[in-house]
Amino acid sequence: MKKIFLLLFLTLLCLSSSLFADDGDAGYAGSFLQVPIGARPTAMGSAYISLSNDASGAFYNVAGMSSLRRSVIATSYRSMGLDRSLGYVSFVLPAQGNAVIGLSWLNAGSGSVVARNTDGDPLGFDLSQSDNQIAIIFSKRFERYLSFGFKGSYLHSQFAEMTAFSVGIDLGVTLYLSQLFSRETRDLMAIQDIRAGLIVRNLEAVYKWNNDDYLEAHGSSTAGGSDHIDKVPVEIGIGASARFLNRKLLLASDLVKNIEQSFVAHLGAEYYLNEKFALRTGYTDNSMTAGFGYLFKLDNLGLAFDYAFSTDKVDEGSEHIFSFDLLF
DSSP states (O other): OHHHHHHHHHHHHHHHHHOOOOTTOOOOTTGGGGSOOSHHHHHTTTOOTTOOOSGGGGGTOGGGGGGOOSOEEEEEEEEETTTEEEEEEEEEEEETTTEEEEEEEEEEEEOOEEEEOTTSOEEEEEEOEEEEEEEEEEEEEEETTEEEEEEEEEEEEEETTEEEEEEEEEEEEEEEGGGGSOHHHHHHOSSEEEEEEEEEEEETOEEEEEOHHHHHHTTOGGGOOOEEEEEOOOEEEEEEEEEETTTTEEEEEEEEEETTSOEEEEEEEEEESSSSEEEEEEEETTEEEEEEEEEEEETTEEEEEEEEEEOOOTTSOOEEEEEEEEEO
């Protein structure tokens, strides 16, 4: 059994490091859910499926959050090109039986642009878009080597005068493979904290649009409205991670498949200079990432500050991500 799980771990690493997404593979509903969020996972190239052991885990693999032992209030903001922004706020509370519960709110928005006709002439009004995800979180460690997570989401999207909403379900599993060995054996191993993760995201997420309000607002009600259905593609992902050099070095690798898009690989590394300061780097979807994290200890409180930088991709400009986690 131990050899089987180790073989699984090595397979995940090899698969994740050998496949990369093609350019121009976009244009589906719920795309804001695919943008990396949280400075620590972003700096590590979004290779976070097997980790997710902080508040940002709600957006990667909620199963990993079962290891949280302190309440957390967290927020993150991503400064993006083309007048876009992405941020979240979450609250996570430990519960009995190695479980956590929580709430999260993810918001994505864009600045307004001038509406134009097919000839490029201004129509006299602006267009803007915003997307929101409000979610409840539950994660529990059922065995010392297995945890399971569930996230139920309410999705709300608005474009001009049109509004659509949906519900979505994310499921996750984390395997703590090192726990399959005895403590004595683990202490002698060069590789520590071996983990694997599996996620399925965006189940049942479907937007239903109607443009009656838009036509009425802009004097085109006589043309008649129409309905349109946008299904958010389901995502399936696997990941693996492990620590080296007396747990100072963390390496992680993920492979994610959106059913409408190509495979995307995520590679990341984190190195702790000391117990409070960590350096990070990663690679994902033709973009290099880097960042750092620092933990401030204030009596019984902890304040984690994380920063990430993502290089330019498809002429969208480089991006900066900031996260703050308050532990109490």
